[in-house]
Amino acid sequence: xxLEEVFSSKPRMKILKLIYQxxxxxxxxxxxxxxxxxxxxxxxxxxxxxxxxxxERVYGRVHMYRLSETPKAKAVVALIEAWEKP
Amino acid sequence: MVPNQxxxxxxxxxxxxxxxxxxxxxxxxxxLLSEFFSFILRCPERMAQRVILTGDVGTGKTALAQHxxxxxxxxxxxxRIKFRYVHVNCREFRxxxxxxxHRAVMAFRPNYPARGYGAEEVLAAxxxxxxxxxxxxxxxxxxxxxxxxxxxxxAVYKLTRLQEMxxxxxxxxxxxxxxxxxxxxxxxDESARSTLQRSIISLTRYGKPQLIDILSDRVALAxxxxxxxxxxxxxxxxxxxxxxxxxxxxxxxLWRAGKYADAENAGVVEPExxxxxxxxxxxxxxxxxxxxxxxxxxxxxxxVARYFKENEEVYAALTEIEKTYAVLCEEYGETANxxxxxxxxxxxxxxxxxxxxxxxxxxxxxxxxxxxxxxxPAVELERQLSDSLTQNGRRD
Ligand SMILES: Nc1ncnc2c1ncn2[C@@H]1O[C@H](COP(=O)(O)OP(=O)(O)OP(=O)(O)O)[C@@H](O)[C@H]1O
Ligand SMILES: [Mg+2]
Numbered sequence: 001x002x003l004e005e006v007f008s009s010k011p012r013m014k015i016l017k018l019i020y021q022x023x024x025x026x027x028x029x030x031x032x033x034x035x036x037x038x039x040x041x042x043x044x045x046x047x048x049x050x051x052x053x054x055x056e057r058v059y060g061r062v063h064m065y066r067l068s069e070t071p072k073a074k075a076v077v078a079l080i081e082a083w084e085k086p
Numbered sequence: 087m088v089p090n091q092x093x094x095x096x097x098x099x100x101x102x103x104x105x106x107x108x109x110x111x112x113x114x115x116x117x118l119l120s121e122f123f124s125f126i127l128r129c130p131e132r133m134a135q136r137v138i139l140t141g142d143v144g145t146g147k148t149a150l151a152q153h154x155x156x157x158x159x160x161x162x163x164x165x166r167i168k169f170r171y172v173h174v175n176c177r178e179f180r181x182x183x184x185x186x187x188h189r190a191v192m193a194f195r196p197n198y199p200a201r202g203y204g205a206e207e208v209l210a211a212x213x214x215x216x217x218x219x220x221x222x223x224x225x226x227x228x229x230x231x232x233x234x235x236x237x238x239x240x241a242v243y244k245l246t247r248l249q250e251m252x253x254x255x256x257x258x259x260x261x262x263x264x265x266x267x268x269x270x271x272x273x274x275d276e277s278a279r280s281t282l283q284r285s286i287i288s289l290t291r292y293g294k295p296q297l298i299d300i301l302s303d304r305v306a307l308a309x310x311x312x313x314x315x316x317x318x319x320x321x322x323x324x325x326x327x328x329x330x331x332x333x334x335x336x337x338x339x340l341w342r343a344g345k346y347a348d349a350e351n352a353g354v355v356e357p358e359x360x361x362x363x364x365x366x367x368x369x370x371x372x373x374x375x376x377x378x379x380x381x382x383x384x385x386x387x388x389x390v391a392r393y394f395k396e397n398e399e400v401y402a403a404l405t406e407i408e409k410t411y412a413v414l415c416e417e418y419g420e421t422a423n424x425x426x427x428x429x430x431x432x433x434x435x436x437x438x439x440x441x442x443x444x445x446x447x448x449x450x451x452x453x454x455x456x457x458x459x460x461x462x463p464a465v466e467l468e469r470q471l472s473d474s475l476t477q478n479g480r481r482d
Contacts, residue, residue: 022197023196023197024195024196024197024198025197026197026198026199028199029197029199057218059198059207059210059211059214059215060203060207060210060211061203061207062198062199062203062207062211064195064197064198
């Protein structure tokens with residue numbers, strides 16, 4: 001996916017900010033917090049994972065996502081920090 | 087009077103959740119715990135351990151476990167061993183295994199979903215998380231009996247067979263099961279019970295001297311210097327001792343007594359404050375007991391009440407009470423009874439639980455009988471007795 005495409009989605013940016021703030025989260029938790037339905041949320045999480053920004057861990061039926069250790073993920077963290085911190 | 091002179095230096099040291107730096111008279115048990123879990127510092131992942139901690143109410147089970155947990159955690163940190171001590175009170179979570187295990191998972195995954203997954207799934211998740219983190223954990227399950235009551239043998243199997251299901255994999259999860267006694271385990275299957283009961287540490291009840299040590303330590307931390315005399319500590323220890331050796335009871339009593347002292351702006355905790363404090367916890371002289379007393383027994387008891395109202399002491403020699411009693415007899419137009427008779431009254435009132443008597447050997451004059459009024463506030467007792475004496479006293 002092209003850069004502009006990954007970052008042109010408001011829900012995806014919200015998800016990244018959320019996971020940056022709270023650490024590891026499962027799909028329902030993310031969905032509830034960004035006020036979006038489960039399926040759509042899950043789609044966004046999958047995209048961010050396949051881009052190597054997020055990392056998925058599966059505990060039985062629980063799917064949890066967190067920021068991965070890739071350069072892309074680190075760049076995202078830098079972006080959020082530059083934006084959010086005074 | 088100096089306003090707002092609190093007897094407390096740091097009230098939080100009397101809080102039920104405060105864990106003191108040292109636990110006098112539990113050194114042996116602390117060493118035992120350290121021994122049982124020493125492998126965590128030497129060769130974590132090679133083995134796992136299950137220990138039961140039992141003892142009556144207020145014998146320091148929770149304090150001991152948490153104290154140990156803090157120590158081993160800091161030792162592990164020093165050695166860069168990945169380790170967590172997690173202490174969960176099962177009763178707080180109504181004995182639900184799933185909820186309790188969720189607390190353990192939260193030590194590493196704070197956002198792990200709390201609902202919608204069974205105990206088995208959460209347990210599997212816990213093991214997976216420990217593997218991911220390459221960490222070991224001691225899970226202390228306090229008031230474990232409530233888990234047994236709720237979940238039965240099944241839960242015990244799930245917890246204890248854990249490692250058998252992971253043959254060849256690193257061992258990561260150890261347990262401390264805490265309960266007052268083993269009664270609850272009677273309802274478990276034979277095999278569940280036997281897998282549970284391997285290493286047991288039982289805490290004996292504290293004696294009065296031990297309670298004095300524990301309470302003195304706490305007084306030094308929580309109260310202003312000189313606010314609580316040795317005699318008052320002695321009185322509180324005596325009361326905690328008769329309350330099954332319950333240290334919590336003693337500590338709570340100290341706190342309440344301090345509150346009464348502050349309310350009176352007294353600057354020090356007087357014995358009367360302790361009596362007021364305990365009467366707010368346990369009932370005072372019951373009406374029926376009072377009604378059963380004869381005229382001279384009442385006069386004697388009134389003498390005790392007067393004496394302690396006027397003297398800020400914990401103990402009084404029987405001969406001192408006798409003097410006050412003689413004055414009272416005059417007041418009420420009665421002829422005073424003999425010393426032996428008074429000694430009998432003291433024995434009877436002790437049996438009722440109103441007084442406490444003890445024989446102290448004074449160096450100069452042989453043995454003297456000492457009386458104390460441990461639980462009923464002297465002021466309250468005086469009022470009750472005066473009322474009863476003016477109502478029907480003269481008819482006797
Ligand atoms: N040896 C000790 N030294 C100092 N404080 C102690 C000692 N033993 C107990 N205490 C204190 O006494 C109080 C009661 O102890 P604790 O809560 O550990 O009892 P427990 O055995 O867990 O009782 P319960 O069965 O009611 O849960 C706590 O405030 C604790 O800090
Ligand atoms: Mg306890």
